[in-house]
Amino acid sequence: MSNHPVATDAGRVQHSPGSVVVAPEGPGRWRGDLAWVDGSLVPRDEASVPLSDAGFVLGATVTEQLRTFAGRLFLAEPHAVRLQESLAIVGIAAGLPLDAVFAAAADLAARNHAARPGWGGDLGVVVFVTPGDLPAQVEGRAGPPRTIIHTFPLAFGLWAAAYDRGSALRSVSVRQVPDTCWPLAAKVRSRLHYHLADREAHSAEPGARAVLCHDDGRVSETSTANVAIVRDGEIVAPPGADALAGVSLAFARRLAAALDVPWRTRSLSMADLAAADEILLTSTPSCILPATRLDGRPVGDGRPGVVYRRLLAAWCDHVGLDIAAQARGCAAAP
Numbered sequence: 001m002s003n004h005p006v007a008t009d010a011g012r013v014q015h016s017p018g019s020v021v022v023a024p025e026g027p028g029r030w031r032g033d034l035a036w037v038d039g040s041l042v043p044r045d046e047a048s049v050p051l052s053d054a055g056f057v058l059g060a061t062v063t064e065q066l067r068t069f070a071g072r073l074f075l076a077e078p079h080a081v082r083l084q085e086s087l088a089i090v091g092i093a094a095g096l097p098l099d100a101v102f103a104a105a106a107d108l109a110a111r112n113h114a115a116r117p118g119w120g121g122d123l124g125v126v127v128f129v130t131p132g133d134l135p136a137q138v139e140g141r142a143g144p145p146r147t148i149i150h151t152f153p154l155a156f157g158l159w160a161a162a163y164d165r166g167s168a169l170r171s172v173s174v175r176q177v178p179d180t181c182w183p184l185a186a187k188v189r190s191r192l193h194y195h196l197a198d199r200e201a202h203s204a205e206p207g208a209r210a211v212l213c214h215d216d217g218r219v220s221e222t223s224t225a226n227v228a229i230v231r232d233g234e235i236v237a238p239p240g241a242d243a244l245a246g247v248s249l250a251f252a253r254r255l256a257a258a259l260d261v262p263w264r265t266r267s268l269s270m271a272d273l274a275a276a277d278e279i280l281l282t283s284t285p286s287c288i289l290p291a292t293r294l295d296g297r298p299v300g301d302g303r304p305g306v307v308y309r310r311l312l313a314a315w316c317d318h319v320g321l322d323i324a325a326q327a328r329g330c331a332a333a334p
Contacts, residue, residue, distance in 0.1 A: 033150075033151060033152075039104075044150055049148070052137040053130050054132065055130025055131065060131050061129070061130050061188060061189035061190075062187065063083075063129075064080075064083045066127070066284060067124055069321055071122070072109070073105060086187045089183055092131050095144055102127070108151060109123055120329055121156065122154050124151065126149065126150055128147070128148055159327065160330070161328075162290070167209060167291045169208060170204050170209070170211065172210040172211070175214060177193055184241070209225070211270070219238055219267070226246035226249040227243070231272075237265055238266075242267055261310070280311070287315050
């Protein structure tokens, strides 16, 4: 991938970064953020997808979410590879080369982060591609695919406490979407099953996340994270046939290898999670968190475990930042 920013249509860039930045609405939130729409920078509040777009009408949207550290994209290359694979599965041809799209994402993240001088937080960065207009809603005319990039301040308050306290998980009746509907390898916005699963989990335990399983009982993932367990010092994670290949999970595996922590891939059951010494949750915004409760019972001794703490420390060393301290600091900011 190129590291250079993509050129935009200067005729459609209505505002420079300096001219759109206005008074903050709260910590890390500015009305003047920019978004990138099909090659052009626009004020974020003006970025939109038409009601006739198949991404809205059918949920046929391919997406990736990244995060920044100090305003720079983290793990951009594997996210770009996964987006390309998802587009191929869904059959959408992006209107621009993905190296240009991700260069634009890096430039946009740097602009929006730089507009917050002295801010200690970081951004979520979303890239999504839609098929364009659904002909049935525009008098039979098909339109070109749409690609949009936008950023937002990471909502650290949602998970800051979990680095030290852990998260709660719940088994639910909602199942993972089978491969006969669409392959797990496609990261898409069709996520009604996540919504229903988390509603069920929240009704059983407020704040808990659902663990989605396949019809045959294989553990897949939560609505926000990949799942792995630790048993007798070894990390065990589901294979690609069971869960979306997580970028953060793959990075955790790299860190585990550097720490000489054994890692094995095999299908997991809820019984495996219940018997685990630790449960690890990996995702782009939070990086890695421990799950310390499952169906109302403690996981292991009910506290974040040794393997989790080693992986978190290695992650912090790699990015040059205390990830948990950043989250706590931003969550506590007025």
